[in-house]
Amino acid sequence: MNSAVSVAVSQDDREEPRRTAPVRAWLWLLAGLVLTMILVGGATRLTDSGLSITEWKPVTGALLPMSEEAWQREFDLYRQIPQYELVNKGMTLDEFKSIYLWEWGHRQLGRFIGLAFFLPLIYFAWRGQVRGRLFFTIVAIGAAGGLQATVGWIMVASGLKPGMTAVAPVKLMLHMLIACGIFSALVWVATGLGRxxxxxxxxxxxxxxxxxxxxxxxxxxxxxxxxxxxxxxxxxxxxxxxxxxxxxxxxxxxxxxxxxxxxxxxxxxxxxxxxxxxxxxxxxxxxxxxxxxxxxxxxxxxxxxxxxxxxxxxxxxxxxxxxxxxxxxxxxxxxxxxxxxxxxxxxxxxxxxxxxxxxxxxxx
Known part of the structure; x- marks a missing residue:
């Protein structure tokens, strides 16, 4: 009897690393994507590009303007905000495109991270490789990602108010801290799954x-x-x-x-x-x-x-x-x-x- 139990435990010990290795690799990949997102966000801030897209369209906003008329419409919206009037008045359409692409890339990377999170999670849960407390922990990290997207738009909206030429520093800090919290949680869980x-x-x-x-x-x-x-x-x-x-x-x-x-x-x-x-x-x-x-x-x-x-x-x-x-x-x-x-x-x-x-x- 004891021998049978020992064999079963030994088998479980050998199977566990095999079961969690793909999950661990996925979590490290997500951590790398979040780090990239933070860097792109930093470049967006440093190039004063964060207010170039004045609308939040989670689905249709994934597409770049497809014509000169569409670009001109986005530029016209930007010219209505204080940052244009107080900082960038006289900017050309081509100059606007350069800052627009930074912000669009930042948002697009966020959409990609969302897919890179939820699709593998569904697969691993279906296979039984993510279950129990690990499943709920990872879901909580995903919920934090949703909160981060919402705070990101609130941050951008703060910079569109009259007299504002940039996002509110406190909201920028909160946005950064949530991103770092997500990154830290991914590293913590991924490290814990290692041998x-x-x-x-x-x-x-x-x-x-x-x-x-x-x-x-x-x-x-x-x-x-x-x-x-x-x-x-x-x-x-x-x-x-x-x-x-x-x-x-x-x-x-x-x-x-x-x-x-x-x-x-x-x-x-x-x-x-x-x-x-x-x-x-x-x-x-x-x-x-x-x-x-x-x-x-x-x-x-x-x-x-x-x-x-x-x-x-x-x-x-x-x-x-x-x-x-x-x-x-x-x-x-x-x-x-x-x-x-x-x-x-x-x-x-x-x-x-x-x-x-x-x-x-x-x-x-």
């Missing part, structure tokens, strides 16, 4: 690994507000800002009421992003040193060291982007590495587990 030996890590290591995820997300949020305000185009020196390590209160808090400075003051928004970078780098280095001392030679220590190195590289990219006054290529590299860093933090934390409790001594 690896989870390392027994002390509570302190697990706590700082979790904190790295939180601080990275906060730093990405601060970066989104910087992008929303074009704050990187000002104070293009480092380590000094406005000639000082810490700018004056008048520079940081010029707006009344006081609280609005945290999302509207260019100086304060950029300064907070700088502080966030210092905190993240310090935390990553301390985590790496702690892991190397507590678990020398382990995979945990190796990954923690790589994370610290990646944060340092990201900081260097950020400083370079600032000093060069935010060229498109450097800004996209900075954004892409930020998301990769977040994924690396999530992967690192997923690989850790609490040490098994000591067994109670047997009673005589």
């Amino acid at each position: 690896f030996t989870a390392e027994n890590a002390p509570a302190r290591i697990r706590a700082t690994a979790s904190l790295l995820i939180v601080v990275t997300m906060v730093q990405i949020a601060l970066g989104a507000i910087v992008a929303g305000l074009d704050a990187g185009l000002s104070y293009n020196t480092w380590p000094l800002m406005d000639g000082r390590l810490v700018p004056s209160a008048q520079t940081l808090f010029p707006i009344t009421p006081w609280a609005e400075n945290f999302v509207e003051s260019i100086a304060l928004v950029q300064f907070n992003h700088r502080l966030g970078a210092y905190v993240l780098l310090l935390l990553a280095v301390l985590h790496a040193v702690d892991a190397m001392r507590s678990m020398p030679g382990s995979a945990t220590a190796h990954r923690a060291g790589l994370l610290a190195a990646l944060v340092l590289v990201q900081a260097a990219i950020g400083i370079t982007t600032l000093l060069l006054v935010v060229p498109l290529e450097a800004a996209l590299l900075h954004q892409g590495v930020a998301v990769l860093l977040l994924g690396a933090c999530v992967h690192h934390r997923r690989r850790l587990r609490a040490p098994a409790p000591l067994a109670a001594p047997a009673r005589a």
Whole structure:
């Protein structure tokens, strides 16, 4: 009897990786598509293309204008919004087409990700490869994708209001955070389906690994507000800002009421992003040193060291982007590495587990 059970368990152990391997590959592919979507969205923002399509047509909007008359209609709609009047007045139709294609590509990629999510999910569920808690977890990620599309349109609509020439920075931040949350969830689930030996890590290591995820997300949020305000185009020196390590209160808090400075003051928004970078780098280095001392030679220590190195590289990219006054290529590299860093933090934390409790001594 025991022999039969052992054979059955052994068979299940061999079948499980085969059953989940395609699902894991699909989830990693989705994570890659979400990363691409974030980069295309960043390019759309940096080229001021996000308001070029003034209508939300989830189905018919998948088609490009097919004639000069159709292009002219889209251009006429764009010329009715404040961004054209206040920023791009006199733009030619050909110039309009270049920004329109960025936004159209961003939306088209979103549609493609939706198909790449739901069609394989239906197939894997039908085959029994995705079931139970895994199925509901993945469905929840899909629901977050639907929320993201809705927030994206609300964000665009905020930039179409009278007097607005760009999307609201807070809505841009929310849009970015949801995208990063979806990316993180995909990495978490995909990592969990992999065949690896989870390392027994002390509570302190697990706590700082979790904190790295939180601080990275906060730093990405601060970066989104910087992008929303074009704050990187000002104070293009480092380590000094406005000639000082810490700018004056008048520079940081010029707006009344006081609280609005945290999302509207260019100086304060950029300064907070700088502080966030210092905190993240310090935390990553301390985590790496702690892991190397507590678990020398382990995979945990190796990954923690790589994370610290990646944060340092990201900081260097950020400083370079600032000093060069935010060229498109450097800004996209900075954004892409930020998301990769977040994924690396999530992967690192997923690989850790609490040490098994000591067994109670047997009673005589």
